[in-house]
Amino acid sequence: MPSLPLWLSNTRSLIGFTLLIFIVGAALLAPVLAPHDPNEQDLINMLLPPFWVEGSDAAFPLGTDSLGRDILSRLLYGARVAMTVAIFATLGATLLGAFLAHLAGYFGGWVDWLIGRIIDVWLSFPPVVLSLILMVGLGAGLWNVILAIVLVDWTRFCRVLRSEVMVVRRRDYVSAARLLGFSHVxxxxxxxxxxxxxxxxxxxxxxxxIAVVVEAILSFAGMSVGNEVPAWGQMIADARQDVYNAPSTLILPSFAVFVTVFAFNILGDGLRRSLDTRLTQTERA
Amino acid sequence: MSLLSVNGVSVAFANALGTFTVLDKLTFELQPGKVLGLVGESGAGKSMIGRTIAQLLPNRFHVTEGDLRFDGRDMLKTGAAEQRALLGRDIAFIPQEPLAALDPVLTIGQQIREHLDHIGRGAGRRPERDWRKVAIEALDAVHLHDPAGVLDKYPHQLSGGMCQRILIAMAFLSQPKLLIADEPTTALDVSVQARIVGLIGDMQRRHGTAVIFITHDLRLAREICDDVLVLYAGKQVEFGPASEVFERPGHPYTRALQLAIPPAAGEHRGLFTLPDRMPGLMSLKQMGGCRFAPRCPLAEARCHEVPPPDVTVGPGHRALCHKPEATPGIAPPPALEHRHRDPDAQLLFRARDVSRHYITRARLFRKPDTFPAVRSASLDLAEGEFLGIVGESGSGKSTLARLLVGLEGTSGGTMELLGRDVSGMDRGTAAFRRENVQMVFQDPQSALNPRRRVGEIVTQAMEVMNGSRADRATRAAELLQEIGLSPEMAQRYPSQMSGGQKQRVNIARALCTVPRLLIADEIVSGLDVSVQAQLLELLLHLRRERAMSIILISHDLSVVRYLCDRVLVMYRGEVVEQGEVDAVFANPQADYTRKLLAAMPGEGAPAAEKFAAEEAFA
Structure with a gap:
């Protein structure tokens, strides 16, 4: 067996990564895989149960919701929103947070003070409330959701990374690099x-x-993408009134959120274990 | 009857790769009230002996054979409960890191009280002032000022030396029969070290305690030990009375170690450098003969094939060697002739009244509180000269180094390099300084980027000049050659090298731009004497080849005496004395220099007198 790259040579990362490949694949191939248009209403076939329950219809493998929309198709299309938000919101938050963290941790002094105070003020807003307010201001839409999450979550990166930068900054090899004529950049x-x-x-x-969860919260509150775009949070919200007679309409999108977040978390945990130099340096040697 | 008798004890370590012998058939005895020194390079298994006696072996280590008797008791057969009762009461410990051995969230008083409970002298239902009295008496015996006040303090409020004294006081509370001191002074300053060693000796005599003193410092061992056991790669290579072992060493290893240490006084001589390093655990199995043979200057064919016999070379003095009679023949290389400083040498560097203050507390409307780390230091350095800066920790010697090299700005004073003013921190000055002055950092662990290969590290300076890949590879090979490493090392990561090799890479990086002045901050501290000797030889070699100057910062006076032409003594941020090395060592002018010299182990007065002298420090 060809050896896996270091960051994957860990059961946790492997599980997370495999799950995510399926989810991303589902999102990318949604137009091909989905048996129906996710917004197509079929009022004759309302609240059909999923295939393992009696009375299901083979045309709707996971059943339908209260408007007769195919749940499988909506889940597949919902994955597109979730993945887009997860990837782009994280990229944005990372860039902003990491940039400021390196500035603050490297230069210290007033730069650090200023960035630290901005973070303090930022963090004094409850994150969900802040994102809801931002969404009200920005209006619905995929890119606005992403922007809102970036603006809320960059502080998380900034704070954790800043202290790491400060630790590395104090190592002698950083001083040595400066002595050898390296510029700050x-x-x-x-x-x-x-x-x-x-x-x-x-x-x-x-x-x-986290981005997946926040997006689900926002769309649950109807503050995310518009009604015409299927999203997991929205599906959960729609399923509330039928929760007793058609529990699967609520459970299935919740399960989709759960699996996605689980995959990201276990991947993150696995990466931490295999990338943490304190744990791997001797093994790599 | 001897207090401790160890007879053919072996300890092994087992893992998935097999079983490895860590200690091999140790045999020695310790009489009551005597001090036994365990010496050897790091990794020889010194600490493991202490742990074996106390039955505190780490996981996967176990005694495979032999007989270990303490006070008539078979230690390998006593139960866990009985052993726990023995520890702390009959067998006491003094650890290497005093701060790590004390609980940070309990006061000193609480910890002493806990210990009293454990050893059965506890308060129990006795009133508070009773145990306080005992504790105060104990702290008073180790010469702590204000013992009553110390009882209410937490460990972080005390210095390392004070914590070590507290641990000594606690160790002697139970009137132990045996005290195991594992490198008790390694983490402390030289001046404090002398006091701590004196104190242990003092307490040991007063209580008639037997002591096992683990140290890598042969001079210390010579000073305080009655008997000495020399350990090499898990083998007891020599055992005997300290005076015998050090005067007439039977094993070449002992002799080589002795000759690797620069003498602190008397005649100058060269250093004996042992090649390579001690074999690792894994490679021991393939070694048929003497484990020291590959490094031994006297080795012959049989040494590599036949295990050496245990030979009696004097009264109570044994050595594990095929021909111990040849050992005295190992001679040190002749003294260096570098001490002829060229009187016409051009002035390279000049510093005048350089100072540096740190802000300890910023205030809003008033001047901030400051702490002067360096107070108006002045020095001149000629081309090709070696200057030593000595002083205890906190004396400002490392700060001065950072100022000289331009890592920090000065608070005042001027500096001149080759006649050009370099006091400022502007771009042009920094570039000029960079070309001529480089620094070797103290801790190779932190000074080498673990994510870069050695070849990249040593040619890092060329990265800024956009040196091509091929140029860098060539230069890396040159540099590695120059510092005595094979060019293949360029492909390694720092984590794949030994401490001595890392320090060489650290030096090579600074040499890449061919600086005229190298500032070396404690580059040999924390290394074994054999590695230290190798590095000192390397510096001398560089001096011959490159004619460059070095400012060597060190707390080890004998290293400075060996290597440098002039010395500068710092105390509390001030330069208290500077001059020719021989003159300063022979006839110190400043009080502080005299005390520093007196505190060196192995020189002049015995420990007890020294201890009295040291009290004047505090």
């Missing part, structure tokens, strides 16, 4: 960033899970 990118990257990657995996 080069010192940060060549000496400090490689040391903080494992933490950064781990944080990104965890943040993707």
């Amino acid at each position: 080069r010192t940060i990118t060549r000496e400090i960033l490689p040391a903080t990257l494992p933490l950064l990657i781990t944080l990104m995996a965890l943040e993707m899970g």
Whole structure:
């Protein structure tokens, strides 16, 4: 068996990564895989049960919701929203947070003070409330959801990374690089960033899970993408009134959120274990 | 009857790869009230002996054979409960890191009280002031100021030396029969070290305690031990009375170690450098003959094939060697002739009244509180000169180094390099300084980026100049050659190298741009004497080849005496004395220099007198 790259040579990362490949695949191939248009209403076939329950219809493998929309198709299309948000919101939050964290941790002094105070103020808003307010201001839409999550969650990166940068900054090899004529930019990118990257990657995996949850919350509250775009949070919200006679309409989208977040978290945990230099340095040697 | 008798005890470590012998058939005795020194390089198994006696072996280690008797009791057969009762009462410990051995969330008083309970002298229902009295008496016996006040303090409020004294006081509370001191002074300053060693000796005599003193410092061992056991790769290579072992060493290893240490006084001589390093656990199995043979200057064919016999070389003095009679023949290389400083040498570096203050507390409307780390230090350095800076920790010697090299800005004073003013921190000055002055950092662990290969690290300076890949590879090979490593090492990561090799890479990186002045901050501290000797030889080699100057910062006076032309003594941020090495060592002017010299182990007055002298420090 060809050896797996280091970051995958760990059961946890492997499980997480495999699950995510399925989810991303489902999202990408939704138009091909979905048996129906996710918004197509079939008022004759309302609240059909999934296939393992008696009275189901083979045309709707996972049943239908209260408007007769095919749940499987809606789940597949919902994965597109979830994945887009997870990836782009995380990228945005990472870039912003990591940039400021490296500035603050490397230069220290007033730069650090200023960035630290901004974070303090930022964190004093409850994150869900802040994102809801932002959504009200920005209006519905996929990119606005992403923007809202970036603006709320960059602080998470910034705070954790800043302290890591400060630790690395104090190592003598950073001083040595400066003495050898490295500019500040080069010192940060060549000496400090490689040391903080494992933490950064781990944080990104965890943040993707968080982004999925936040998006679900926003769409549950009807503050995310518009009604015409299927999203998991929205499906949960729609299923509330029929929860007693058609529990699967609520359970299935909840399960989709759960599996996705679980995959991201276990991937993050596995990455932390295999990328943490304190644990791997001797093994790699 | 001897207090401790160890007879053919072996300890092995077992893992998935097999079983490895860590200690091999140790045989020695310790009489009541005597001090036994365990010496050897790191990794030889010194600490493991202490742990074996106390039956505190780590996981996967176990005694495979032999007989271990303490006070008539078979230690290998006593139950866990009985052993626990023995520990702390009959067998006491003094650890290497005093701060790590004390509980940070309990006061000193609470910890002493707990210990009293454990050893059965506890308060029990006795009133508070009773145990306080006992505790105060104990702390008073180790010469702590204000013992009553210390009882209410937490460990972090005390210095390392004070914590070590508290641990000594606690160790002697139970009137132990045996005290195991595992490198008790390694983490402390030289000046404090002398006091701690004196104190242990003092307490030991007063209580008639037997002591096992584990140390890598042969001079310390010589000073305080009655008997000495030399350990090499898990083998007891020599055992005997300290005076015998050090005057007439029977094993070449003992002799080599002795000659690897620069003498602190008397005639100058060269250092004996042992090649390579001690074989690792894994490679021991393939070694048929003497384990020291590959490094031994006297080795012949049979040494590599036949295990050496245990030979009696004097009264109570045994050595594990095929031909111990040849050992005295190992001679040190002749003294260096570098001490002829060129009087016409050009002035390279000049510093005048350089100072540095740190802000300890910023205030909003008033001047901030400051702490002067360096107070108006001045020095001149000629081209090709070696200057030593000595002082205890906190004396400002590392700060001065950072100022000289430009890692920090000065708070005042001027610096000149080759006649050009370099006091400022602007770009041009920094570039000029960079070309001529480089620094070797203290801790190779932190000074080498673990994510870069050695080849990249040593040619890091070329990265800024956009050196091509091929150029860098060539230069890396050159540099590695120069510092005595094979060019293949360029492909390794720092984590794949030994401490001595890392320190060499650390030096090579600073040499890449061919600086005229190298500032070396404690680059040999924490290394074994054999590795230290190798590195000192390397520096001398560089001096011959490159004619560069070095400022060597060290707390080890004998290293400075060996290597440097002039020495500068710092105390509390001030330069208290500077001058030619021989003159300063022979006839110190400043009080502090005199005390520093007196505190060196193995020189002049015996420990007890020294201890009295040291009290003046505090």
